[in-house]
Amino acid sequence: MKIALAGNPNSGKTTLFNALTGKTEYVGNWAGVTVEMKVAAIKNKYQIVDEPIDIVDLPGAYSISPFTGEEAITSDFVLEAKPDVIINIVDGANISRSLFFTTQLLELGIPVVVALNKADIITKRGDVVNGHELEKALGCKVVTITATTENGLKELVKTASSSVGAKQEPLNFIDLDGNNDVARQTWINTILEKSLNKKHNASRVNLSDRIDMVVAHKWFGLPIFFLIMWGVYAFSIEGLGGFLSGYLNDVVFGEVIPDALNGFFEGVGVNPLMQALIVDGAVGGVGAVIGFLPLIMVLFFCLSLLEDSGYMSRVAVIMDRYFKKIGLSGKSIIPMIVGSGCAIPGVMATRTIENENEKRMTTILTPFVPCGAKLPIIALFSVVFFPNTSWVGPSIYIIAIGVIIISGLLLKKLFVWDNTSFFIMELPEYKMPSIKNAIIQMFDKAKGFIYKATTIILVMNTLVWFMQAFNWKLQATEIQSESILASVGSVIAPLLIPLGFVGWQLAAASITGFIAKENVVATFAVLFAMASEEALHVPGGALSQMFTPVTAYAFLAFNLFTPPCFAAIGAMNAEMDSKKWFFRGLAFQLSVGYILALLITHIGTLVIYGETAVGFVPAIFVLLAYAVGVTFLIKRANHSKTTLVATE
Amino acid sequence: MSLNKAKIGQTFTIVKIEGHEKIRKFLFTLGCFEGENITIISKLAGNYIVNIKDSRYAIDEAMAKSIRLAA
Ligand SMILES: Nc1nc2c(ncn2[C@@H]2O[C@H](COP(=O)(O)OP(=O)(O)O)[C@@H](O)[C@H]2O)c(=O)[nH]1
Ligand SMILES: [Mg+2]
Numbered sequence: 001m002k003i004a005l006a007g008n009p010n011s012g013k014t015t016l017f018n019a020l021t022g023k024t025e026y027v028g029n030w031a032g033v034t035v036e037m038k039v040a041a042i043k044n045k046y047q048i049v050d051e052p053i054d055i056v057d058l059p060g061a062y063s064i065s066p067f068t069g070e071e072a073i074t075s076d077f078v079l080e081a082k083p084d085v086i087i088n089i090v091d092g093a094n095i096s097r098s099l100f101f102t103t104q105l106l107e108l109g110i111p112v113v114v115a116l117n118k119a120d121i122i123t124k125r126g127d128v129v130n131g132h133e134l135e136k137a138l139g140c141k142v143v144t145i146t147a148t149t150e151n152g153l154k155e156l157v158k159t160a161s162s163s164v165g166a167k168q169e170p171l172n173f174i175d176l177d178g179n180n181d182v183a184r185q186t187w188i189n190t191i192l193e194k195s196l197n198k199k200h201n202a203s204r205v206n207l208s209d210r211i212d213m214v215v216a217h218k219w220f221g222l223p224i225f226f227l228i229m230w231g232v233y234a235f236s237i238e239g240l241g242g243f244l245s246g247y248l249n250d251v252v253f254g255e256v257i258p259d260a261l262n263g264f265f266e267g268v269g270v271n272p273l274m275q276a277l278i279v280d281g282a283v284g285g286v287g288a289v290i291g292f293l294p295l296i297m298v299l300f301f302c303l304s305l306l307e308d309s310g311y312m313s314r315v316a317v318i319m320d321r322y323f324k325k326i327g328l329s330g331k332s333i334i335p336m337i338v339g340s341g342c343a344i345p346g347v348m349a350t351r352t353i354e355n356e357n358e359k360r361m362t363t364i365l366t367p368f369v370p371c372g373a374k375l376p377i378i379a380l381f382s383v384v385f386f387p388n389t390s391w392v393g394p395s396i397y398i399i400a401i402g403v404i405i406i407s408g409l410l411l412k413k414l415f416v417w418d419n420t421s422f423f424i425m426e427l428p429e430y431k432m433p434s435i436k437n438a439i440i441q442m443f444d445k446a447k448g449f450i451y452k453a454t455t456i457i458l459v460m461n462t463l464v465w466f467m468q469a470f471n472w473k474l475q476a477t478e479i480q481s482e483s484i485l486a487s488v489g490s491v492i493a494p495l496l497i498p499l500g501f502v503g504w505q506l507a508a509a510s511i512t513g514f515i516a517k518e519n520v521v522a523t524f525a526v527l528f529a530m531a532s533e534e535a536l537h538v539p540g541g542a543l544s545q546m547f548t549p550v551t552a553y554a555f556l557a558f559n560l561f562t563p564p565c566f567a568a569i570g571a572m573n574a575e576m577d578s579k580k581w582f583f584r585g586l587a588f589q590l591s592v593g594y595i596l597a598l599l600i601t602h603i604g605t606l607v608i609y610g611e612t613a614v615g616f617v618p619a620i621f622v623l624l625a626y627a628v629g630v631t632f633l634i635k636r637a638n639h640s641k642t643t644l645v646a647t648e
Numbered sequence: 649m650s651l652n653k654a655k656i657g658q659t660f661t662i663v664k665i666e667g668h669e670k671i672r673k674f675l676f677t678l679g680c681f682e683g684e685n686i687t688i689i690s691k692l693a694g695n696y697i698v699n700i701k702d703s704r705y706a707i708d709e710a711m712a713k714s715i716r717l718a719a
Contacts, residue, residue: 093702094702095702101677216693321693427704
């Protein structure tokens, strides 16, 4: 039996889905969080009939006729996949809006059960809903629930499963001038007069509005946002998260585990090469990444609290004004904020953007937001080169915003389009964020991180270890610079000279970063476990042979602002739906990361050390070529702009 | 009068929604159409915060211009 959950955005579908199935899907107090449909079997607790039940979570929609890509999925699914029952979640905080969608769902010929959600809010407001009147008027069952506390869910499942096979009578709307949508709205108003006794006047200024007047203020809005983000990142990277990671890295994975393993292997007399593979390759590399687990957990805990509070939709309002200037709107901020967790769902969230160009641009720009996987790189470089400071993490975030704005301006100049986008965003009331939800999200992300570290990163690391321990004749070599990895890295390394990065190791680390960004750290761990006596994660550690603090920061920027990992690149490809735009996007991202690193290295070295960095002359040539190329492309774009006008 | 000219803090009856078909349809599903009420709560960061039915929305200047209210 297949039960689909359908309803307005932010009505609580995902909360209900998680409660029914025990999954940990992403719940956020704002529209546009779920963009894909999710299926899962119901929990044993709610499996109260014999036939197995599957629950399907759909993206939110205000109506059957699609407005954004996100809504199109809902109606397509409901219309084509034909679930046995639809549970229509009606948002108790806005019943009359929700019922518009309900009247449309009733016409699909599939049994509908209305779940009147957020009963706690209804009670708090003092409103009274007459469920029987509502049932009579709609011609379907109505069950009152509170998804967050799982109140009424058994009743809901029971009602839904007993409705299977029932015939759903559509409501008939008499239309005077061929528009039955108006008839629908009028009808809803009439039935609510009978079934809803409203004590609460929504149009009065309330506490949320007062908070908004501060946090979305013309002048204070942006500084407050920066301050909050600064706090979150400083706390995760240098604060609690950094502290715990430091302990894991230095003590647990730096001494305890390798010492124990080495002692054990020496005791049993294992082949030293084998011992090195396990201790330095597998455990060393994966350990270097897993050490950052606390950091990831703290970050996701904070982000989850922030999202659940309702603040994020305000950020969209603040950013709208600035984003309009670069041809985007506040809508584009949603994918970017989701992308600060992981770029893949971030890129997928671009589906809620209805304007094609705005969507493409957001897809190109979203991966510039530092995701969770990039955090270990930031933290590593911060510890080694900038110990006892707290500005590195937040500064990367600010650079990211700068990069997004400048890139947006550039993209707008490079490619021609007419901008007819508009902006509307629901502002849910603020609420106390749920600690339980934040903890669930945190452990969910931790699980994902450990899984990634012990699969793809482990495999990649073992490979890196082999490539640095053997030469092309497949003989074990003591001299790393004669290894397979060195020769592969040396092919790419010249391309990094203009950036002031010297050494095949850096090329090798960056390449492995495309598989998964954490690999940059893991690869360094493997390489320096062999080549250096010094530990990786300490101030002035092994990495300082390769960089000055300035070039270190540039290398960090290079890895963060070039294209994302392959999985995210795949998501970009899927969302772009156009090979031409996909490759343009990749080329653009590559050039942005490259030029940014180049500028940091050379300007930074000149200003701070008063000398020119390695690769200064090639850098000048690269910059010149880039400038010429961009000017040419802008000229061409201007030309097509004028022809576009001429043909109109 | 269009919404961007209206006084903040007051409730108005909507006379007409102009502009793009897509915008009109979308606003319609939210309950924003001829004859319904809309309250202007505040103006923040270049957007208008309005109450339609039981929810708050932020809408931008262009959208505000397309909503015409009874004076
Ligand atoms: N007070 C209250 N809040 C709820 C209830 N169900 C969901 N929410 C909140 O509503 C917001 C949106 O929930 P979500 O499940 O993401 O909605 P979706 O967009 O329909 O999937 C979250 O902040 C939830 O915590 C409920 O029964 N009572
Ligand atoms: Mg959802």
